[in-house]
Amino acid sequence: MAKNLEKPVVNALSENYKNERKLNFLEKLYLPEIFKGLWYSFKQMFKPKFTMNYPEEKWDPPAIFRGRPVLVEDHGKERCVACGLCARACPPLAISMQASETDDEKERYPDFFEINMLRCIYCGYCEEVCPEEAIVMSKDYDIVFESREDAIYDKPRLLVPKEDLSERLEYLRNYKNRQFGSFWNFQEENNIHSVRDRDRDWNTGLSLVDMVEQQKRNDSTPASKSWS
Ligand code: SF4
Ligand code: SF4
Known part of the structure; x- marks a missing residue:
């Protein structure tokens, strides 16, 4: 026979158990303890409530709250430039786009942009990595689906005007500035950047072949000894 089955194990309810408290007569009746419990519950009825009658009463979360990720709509268009960073950073691969x-x-x-809300874990990584402040965590926690297809949010359902996200955008501005200090200072006009504009600034009017030839000529020209 196994060693621990040789002797019966001490029953915690046994009166012989050395740490067990002896109940007096009233305690054995249990009724006084039941009334004590009822009295405690009754007193709580007159104390301030910390709960809400959801969904009749809705909670307005603070700006730090991470609810459903949404796309920022700026002047009627998405800020997103479909760089794909958010999809790359998303741990459960909830984001897809073209x-x-x-x-x-x-x-x-983004021709299409979808977030599968059955996969989303509200981590906020998409918001962290987005270079355009184009995807942010909203205050929306009231998310209900009736089917699996319903849980896939497409671009029209994801777009939210930036005016409705002002608190979060302001919070991100303060939070990110604190995090990165002077190295990272998000400017809203960064959202309207253009490779074409950049080329226009740098454009010398030369073709690629001409530029290579020009570079060769520059390289073969001896450097001037004076700075003037
Ligand atoms: S919050 Fe996290 S899980 Fe949800 S879409 Fe963004 S990166 Fe993916
Ligand atoms: S990281 Fe931002 S800009 Fe890039 S695809 Fe995602 S939402 Fe769009």
């Missing part, structure tokens, strides 16, 4: 070209200044936009 980039396309546009004649707008930003040149690229």
